[in-house]
Amino acid sequence: MQLKLLNFHKIISQFATNILGAFVALIIYQSTGNFTWAFAYLTALNILKIIFTRIFYHIIQNKPQLILLIRIIPFLIYSVSILLLDTEYQIFAIILILVFQSLSEAFRELPHEYVFNYSVSGNVGSLTGVTRFFDYFGVIIAILIGGLFLDNLSKWVVVCVSCFSYLISVIPLFIYYFKRRHNTGFNKDSVSDAVISYKEIKIKKHQLEILRDKVLRNYFFVYFFICIFDSLMNVFSLYLFKVSAESYSFSAYIQMAYNGLFGLGCLFVGRLEDRIDLTKIVVYSCLFSALLVMIVPFVVNIIYIEIALFGALGFLYSFISIFCYSRMTTRCKILGVNNKALYNRTNSSRYSRILIDSLCMFGPFMLVPSFFIMGGASIFCAYFIPKKEEQSRQYIVDFLQNNKMY
Numbered sequence: 001m002q003l004k005l006l007n008f009h010k011i012i013s014q015f016a017t018n019i020l021g022a023f024v025a026l027i028i029y030q031s032t033g034n035f036t037w038a039f040a041y042l043t044a045l046n047i048l049k050i051i052f053t054r055i056f057y058h059i060i061q062n063k064p065q066l067i068l069l070i071r072i073i074p075f076l077i078y079s080v081s082i083l084l085l086d087t088e089y090q091i092f093a094i095i096l097i098l099v100f101q102s103l104s105e106a107f108r109e110l111p112h113e114y115v116f117n118y119s120v121s122g123n124v125g126s127l128t129g130v131t132r133f134f135d136y137f138g139v140i141i142a143i144l145i146g147g148l149f150l151d152n153l154s155k156w157v158v159v160c161v162s163c164f165s166y167l168i169s170v171i172p173l174f175i176y177y178f179k180r181r182h183n184t185g186f187n188k189d190s191v192s193d194a195v196i197s198y199k200e201i202k203i204k205k206h207q208l209e210i211l212r213d214k215v216l217r218n219y220f221f222v223y224f225f226i227c228i229f230d231s232l233m234n235v236f237s238l239y240l241f242k243v244s245a246e247s248y249s250f251s252a253y254i255q256m257a258y259n260g261l262f263g264l265g266c267l268f269v270g271r272l273e274d275r276i277d278l279t280k281i282v283v284y285s286c287l288f289s290a291l292l293v294m295i296v297p298f299v300v301n302i303i304y305i306e307i308a309l310f311g312a313l314g315f316l317y318s319f320i321s322i323f324c325y326s327r328m329t330t331r332c333k334i335l336g337v338n339n340k341a342l343y344n345r346t347n348s349s350r351y352s353r354i355l356i357d358s359l360c361m362f363g364p365f366m367l368v369p370s371f372f373i374m375g376g377a378s379i380f381c382a383y384f385i386p387k388k389e390e391q392s393r394q395y396i397v398d399f400l401q402n403n404k405m406y
Contacts, residue, residue, distance in 0.1 A: 003119040003127070005173045007134040009068065010112065012169030014135055016162045017075060017104070018142035024082065024101065025234050026251065028094060029241060031085040035364050038238055041098060042357040046350040048102035053110060053346070061339055062187055064111035064118075065177030068170050071107035074100040075166060079159045113342040115173070117329070118187050128325055129270015132318075136263030140256050204399075211399050212337050218388045219328050220344040225384060226320060227349035228377040229289070231356035231370070232313070233258060236296060238360075239367045243300050250303060257307045258314040265318025273326050279386050282323045285316040286382035290375040292316075297368045320381070327389055331396055 029038040053060065060067050078100035084093035112135075120127045180186050237251045244250070272278065292309050299305045325345075332341040356373065360366045 002115065002173070002176055003131070005176050006112070006115050006119060007131055009169045009173045010131065011134045011137055013068075013108075013166050014137075014139045015142040016165035016169065017108070018139050024097060026237055026241060027082060027085060028097075029238055031090060032094075035238060035242070035367075036361055037094070039357045039361040041094060042234055043354055043361060044098055045102050045105075046353045046357070048099065049106045049109075050347055050350050052103050052106035053343075056106065057110075057343070060107075060110050061114060063177070063181075064114040064187070065173050067107050067111045068115075069174045071104055071111075072163070072167055072170070074103040074107065076163050078104055079162055083156065083159065109346050110343065113346065114187075114339060117338055117342060127270070128329075129266045129268070129273070129322055132266035132270070132322070133263045136259045136266070139259045140263065207399060208335070211395055212335050212340075214395055215331060215335060215392050216337060216340055216344055218392050219324075219332070219341055220348050222324060222328075222381075222385060222388050223345045223348040224352050225377050225381050226324060227352040228356060228374050229293075229313075229317060230349050231353045232293065232374060235356065235360060235367060235370050236300075236310075239297060240300060242364055242367065253303070254306055254310050258310040260314065261311040262314035262318050262321075265315040266322055269318050269322040270326075273322055278319060278323045279389070282319050282385060283382045285319040286378045286385070289313055289316045289320075290378035290382075293371055293378065294375040297371050320385070324385065324389075327392075331392055334396060334400075 025038045025042055028041050029035060032038070056067070078097050081093050081096035081100065084090070084096070087093070116128075116131055177187075233255055236254065240251060240254070269278070292313050296306070296309055299309070328341055328345065329338055332338040356370050359373070360370055
């Protein structure tokens with residue numbers, strides 16, 4: 001039941017928060033006329049998300065449903081702050097948006113992951129595909145409507161629609177939490193029987209700690225290189241505004257193609273992942289993604305080609321995303337560290353974005369090289385992902401079968 005409520009919350013809340021949220025960097029660039037401000041904002045946003053997640057980590061882990069309800073406060077403040085960008089209080093507005101959007105996002109990313117983690121067992125791949133589909137279906141609707149709204153309507157209308165929609169989405173999930181919050185095992189990370197049985201064996205307990213560190217470190221670095229792609233949409237949108245006429249609608253169509261094909265791809269790949277080994281397909285997806293992302297900046301004014309490229313990139317990325325997420329959650333649940341793995345995954349994505357956004361802060365001349373950096377990271381992932389996946393698998397097999405015990 002909780003998974004159904006989470007999916008309902010995701011589709012409505014993603015719609016609510018992305019009507020404006022998907023365009024904040026563009027709004028800041030349009031208001032200031034300065035790329036450095038836009039990328040400084042994006043860099044600082046992820047730094048603050050890391051800080052806020054660390055500060056509120058324990059309550060996020062233990063009461064993610066409550067955090068999702070509380071999120072309405074920073075979400076409302078940063079949405080209203082966007083309206084100040086068109087006034088003489090521009091710098092103050094950017095600071096307010098930065099602080100409260102980062103807090104709002106910190107109150108979204110891990111809570112979503114933890115509620116999903118507490119709700120599922122069994123076929124993680126297919127369930128992950130379904131919930132990712134709901135995630136991005138809401139984004140698609142928001143981007144399409146948000147782009148049209150921003151081109152044609154007052155931002156006040158957008159803020160009101162956003163906040164009301166978000167509140168509707170989160171109330172059922174919070175009621176579910178409130179009724180079950182005292183149940184044994186509710187909001188608890190799972191752990192395998194094998195690991196529990198080794199708790200009293202001193203040497204195995206020591207080995208388990210070492211094993212957990214190795215596996216968590218592997219997945220942190222895997223996601224660091226994968227998630228360099230997460231900067232693609234912001235970098236492209238700002239590059240588009242640099243070389244073409246400013247149009248939120250144009251940017252919206254590109255984002256809709258990417259997120260739409262990613263969501264549909266997740267639904268397809270989730271079902272496929274439970275049936276076949278996707279390793280080779282993931283390798284080819286990384287290589288094709290590298291080629292496509294390096295073509296993107298050279299056809300920026302040809303909208304139909306860009307839509308096709310971003311649709312293909314979103315679909316290819318779904319193979320990489322579902323494969324790595326499913327493998328990570330399955331293995332880390334065995335070790336009882338899935339929450340830590342999700343925490344590392346979320347932060348590694350933020351560090352990747354900080355890397356790309358901070359490079360682009362130096363000026364518009366860094367925009368095109370950033371596409372090649374993303375392409376290079378994707379090529380590296382074609383080698384790195386299967387290597388680290390096999391390494392993590394072997395670590396766990398050795399531990400469970402008492403190989404290399406001494």
